[in-house]
Amino acid sequence: MKYMLLFAGSEEYFDSFRSFPEDVQKAALARVDQWSRENTAAGRLLEGHRLQPSSTATTVRLQHAQNGMPNGKALITDGPFIDAKERIGGYVIIEVPDLDAAIAMAKSWPAGGTIEIRPLADLQEA
Amino acid sequence: MIEGSTQAVELGEIFRDHAGRLVDGLMRRIRDFDLAEESVQEAVIEALDHWPREGVPERPGAWLAAVAHRKALDRIRREVRYREKVAELTSRPLDSYAEPEDRLRLMFVCCHPALSRDAQVALTLRAVLGLTTTEIARALLTSEAAIAQRIVRAKRKIDLAGIAYRMPDDSELIERLEHLLAVIYLLFNEGYLTTSGPEPLRRDLAEDAEWLAALLTRLLPSQAEPLGLLALIRLQRARSAARFDRAGDIVLFEDQDRALWDREAIASGIKLIERAAALGPPGPYQVQAAIAALYAEAPSFDRTDWKQAVLLYDLLVRLDPSPVAQLNRAIALERVEGAAAALAGVDELADELAGYHLFHATRGRFLQELGRRDEAASAYREALGLTANPAERSLLERRLGDC
Numbered sequence: 404m405k406y407m408l409l410f411a412g413s414e415e416y417f418d419s420f421r422s423f424p425e426d427v428q429k430a431a432l433a434r435v436d437q438w439s440r441e442n443t444a445a446g447r448l449l450e451g452h453r454l455q456p457s458s459t460a461t462t463v464r465l466q467h468a469q470n471g472m473p474n475g476k477a478l479i480t481d482g483p484f485i486d487a488k489e490r491i492g493g494y495v496i497i498e499v500p501d502l503d504a505a506i507a508m509a510k511s512w513p514a515g516g517t518i519e520i521r522p523l524a525d526l527q528e529a
Numbered sequence: 530m531i532e533g534s535t536q537a538v539e540l541g542e543i544f545r546d547h548a549g550r551l552v553d554g555l556m557r558r559i560r561d562f563d564l565a566e567e568s569v570q571e572a573v574i575e576a577l578d579h580w581p582r583e584g585v586p587e588r589p590g591a592w593l594a595a596v597a598h599r600k601a602l603d604r605i606r607r608e609v610r611y612r613e614k615v616a617e618l619t620s621r622p623l624d625s626y627a628e629p630e631d632r633l634r635l636m637f638v639c640c641h642p643a644l645s646r647d648a649q650v651a652l653t654l655r656a657v658l659g660l661t662t663t664e665i666a667r668a669l670l671t672s673e674a675a676i677a678q679r680i681v682r683a684k685r686k687i688d689l690a691g692i693a694y695r696m697p698d699d700s701e702l703i704e705r706l707e708h709l710l711a712v713i714y715l716l717f718n719e720g721y722l723t724t725s726g727p728e729p730l731r732r733d734l735a736e737d738a739e740w741l742a743a744l745l746t747r748l749l750p751s752q753a754e755p756l757g758l759l760a761l762i763r764l765q766r767a768r769s770a771a772r773f774d775r776a777g778d779i780v781l782f783e784d785q786d787r788a789l790w791d792r793e794a795i796a797s798g799i800k801l802i803e804r805a806a807a808l809g810p811p812g813p814y815q816v817q818a819a820i821a822a823l824y825a826e827a828p829s830f831d832r833t834d835w836k837q838a839v840l841l842y843d844l845l846v847r848l849d850p851s852p853v854a855q856l857n858r859a860i861a862l863e864r865v866e867g868a869a870a871a872l873a874g875v876d877e878l879a880d881e882l883a884g885y886h887l888f889h890a891t892r893g894r895f896l897q898e899l900g901r902r903d904e905a906a907s908a909y910r911e912a913l914g915l916t917a918n919p920a921e922r923s924l925l926e927r928r929l930g931d932c
Binding site: 505507520 | 643691692697
């Protein structure tokens with residue numbers, strides 16, 4: 404099964420990371436790099452990215468006609484669409500046999516924070 | 530009336546013996562949890578319709594297996610998405626006794642930490658114990674629609690999120706076992722608190738919990754905590770007969786007639802603690818059982834070894850630093866150091882336990898002891914606002930009257 408792991412953390416969590424000395428930051432990123440390489444080699448990690456800070460996010464809120472379909476208009480705003488305490492810092496797409504394997508992978512994530520696991524569904528399927 | 534209700538209890542025991550096995554057996558065949566669970570539930574409901582009128586068949590398990598099998602086939606034939614499963618079911622009939630069953634795996638799936646605790650409880654009751662949705666709703670004092678929805682959602686999550694039907698890995702076993710034990714203990718507490726004397730039409734969840742804990746000790750014989758939990762449940766149930774007076778009101782632990790305690794159950798609980806102790810260092814259920822044993826063995830309430838109880842609670846709080854454990858520690862501490870010290874300990878828990886009626890009830894007692902009547906009364910009122918249980922409410926109202 405394919406899952407998305409969404410990595411989240413509080414604003415302070417991301418700030419504190421940026422305030423660490425450079426060598427500490429480097430060592431942490433090296434652990435993340437190792438995690439990625441190991442899981443890619445094992446065929447579990449399909450793709451993933453770190454995201455630029457949520458302050459760089461732009462939200463496009465589509466307007467809907469009466470029939471519920473988009474009417475071509477949209478509201479563009481600065482910032483992430485969820486006004487939550489936690490910010491999404493990155494994501495990976497993984498392929499593992501079941502949820503337990505996905506949980507095990509999330510538990511092995513070396514950078515701390517909070518991880519949401521979501522099973523992927525095909526775009527064209529109901 | 531009495532005959533009918535006795536029969537209801539007996540039927541419940543039959544379902545409990547077979548339901549989990551059948552779900553597991555079907556699951557092994559068709560690898561579809563929803564379909565397996567739903568078919569067994571339908572078989573139970575059909576049995577409830579037939580057996581009271583026609584009598585219980587000689588081999589009730591085989592009867593249920595045959596009906597569950599037929600129900601599964603009906604459903605498969607109706608639904609296109611199940612087509613490929615027809616061959617698996619028609620090739621071999623389901624005989625629940627022909628192959629080794631694995632209810633343990635079923636229990637771990639029902640109590641998977643990715644499901645909410647409410648869902649874990651409802652699924653365990655239905656899939657493992659074979660209760661109907663109606664019985665679950667009645668036992669948990671909630672609506673049938675709410676339970677039905679909880680079960681549908683949980684099974685949908687199992688399917689869509691890819692919760693596999695298998696045992697946890699060895700490295701996960703201890704952590705996953707904690708969820709199983711927590712669900713069983715929660716069932717016990719639900720049953721223990723909501724049962725105020727013989728209520729023939731309501732399922733005794735405390736008894737089901739004891740049965741489940743006993744099953745778990747057999748399925749995981751090398752683990753100490755299932756033994757600890759079974760001991761704890763047995764020791765608490767040993768006091769059942771003394772917990773309510775004739776009017777159905779709660780009799781406080783200190784006022785209970787100890788002659789009504791079940792000495793055999795107490796001895797058996799203590800034996801279980803000894804068996805658990807031989808398996809390794811104690812876990813939280815074993816320590817709670819040891820405390821229950823200490824209380825059960827004391828010649829009277831006043832001659833209980835309260836110092837030893839506080840020491841055991843200290844150990845418990847170290848193993849399980851939950852506010853509820855700390856609240857219980859304060860209750861023992863009151864006997865050793867007095868109400869003022871106990872109250873100070875309890876007040877520290879205010880933030881975490883603000884929504885827990887027993888926190889306010891305990892505070893009320895300490896305040897009452899200290900002669901702070903107005904504060905005691907308001908604590909009791911707070912507690913009353915947080916529990917719907919009639920026996921607990923009547924006790925709190927009596928206390929409030931004394932303020």
